[in-house]
Amino acid sequence: MLPEHPAFLWRNPEPRRRYDVVIVGGGGHGLATAYYLASLHGITDVAVLERGWLGGGNMGRNTTIIRSNYLWDESAAIYEHSLKLWEGLEDELDYDLLFSQRGVLNLAHNLHDVRESRRRVYANRLSGIDAEWLDADGVKEVCPLVETGDHVRYPVLGATYQPRGGIAKHDHVAWGFARGADRQGVDIIQGCEVTGILVSDGRVQGVETTRGTIHAGDVALAAAGHSSVLAELAGLRLPIQSHPLQALVSELLEQVLPCVVMSNAVHVYVSQAHKGELVMGAGVDQHVSYGQRGGVHVIEAQLAAALELFPIFSRAHVLRTWAGIVDTTPDASPIVGATPVDGLWVNCGWGTGGFKATPGSGWTYAHTIATGAPHELNAPFSLERFRTGALIDEHGAAAVAH
């Protein structure tokens, strides 16, 4: 255990020339992986290499929705494991994450939505996940601001409700994991871009970076939207497309929205941050891009959708908009596990919904790297599934985004 550094959350050490494990990407998933490698597996000779600053990628750009009500058993298991970790995370990291289990509504606007949503509620209950089906009156009770009248273009016929879902403050989560990892000896190195992956005889040897060559026993990619760029450095082609995903916040308002509201059909999701901004996200911009910006037409459609559900927000002003680059897979499920290169691991494909998975992803990835084999929770999420066809189609639950 290293001494605490009261003035800083973590040290900023010079990179050493060799580590047991090098993690590429200082977003939530990379930092959580480093933390659990150290705390659960005693592996502390670890560096997290981040080309920008910690949490400057999707980790600091997401709309922070947390839930575990995915359809298939495999997804429900890994997201529920993550939610359980969230429930003890503030104590574990001794850090205020503003984790708030205020509940998540997923609205249904037509008969198809109703059938799909109820099916998901039944599946979730079988997996031990808190899931309820609410009719329109039930929705109004949980969230009085949602417009449920018959006259609206997309009438609210009901919703799934997960009371344990909610939000957290994303940058606090990155900092909490970073501090926890640093205190156990992990080197967190910002401003260090990986530009090459060294492979010989089918085994990874280390990485080339803008701060010199760093050798490593294992190299673990956790680079979200840039995963396919990195994998290509080792000659691998990942089944990933990278798209901009936009979000926005309003000016600060009194606290009026008691829970998270999502709608796949109307295509928007809304929550209210502790500070008071309405936080809204949309679907991905359709074009493939690495620019962290998207088209105004998407924002326009997103706001039109939000006003369908919440006419009361019509006079709120947009404060700012932004985008992150999300890594989407053909089945809308993540990839966590081995690659054809020995000692090179991949954790990506969380797409529009990986914030909620931050602790669970780091926990399972750390297990995989430490033991050389996947945990049963992430075994189904192998790269192999795109060859065998054992896909885990979560387009329904991931839908509009996460």
Ligand SMILES: Cc1cc2nc3c(=O)[nH]c(=O)nc-3n(C[C@H](O)[C@H](O)[C@H](O)COP(=O)(O)OP(=O)(O)OC[C@H]3O[C@@H](n4cnc5c(N)ncnc54)[C@H](O)[C@@H]3O)c2cc1C
């Ligand atoms: C607008 C938006 C809204 C979202 N809303 C939600 C939500 O409400 N709920 C939810 O669950 N999920 C949501 N997500 C998805 C979630 O943010 C991501 O799935 C998750 O953050 C990805 O993991 P990460 O935090 O490790 O990624 P990142 O924070 O993107 O980390 C990857 C890091 O790798 C670094 N990197 C890339 N290339 C290199 C290199 N060559 N060398 C070194 N470092 C490199 C990047 O700089 C970056 O910091 C949203 C995403 C966006 C963009």
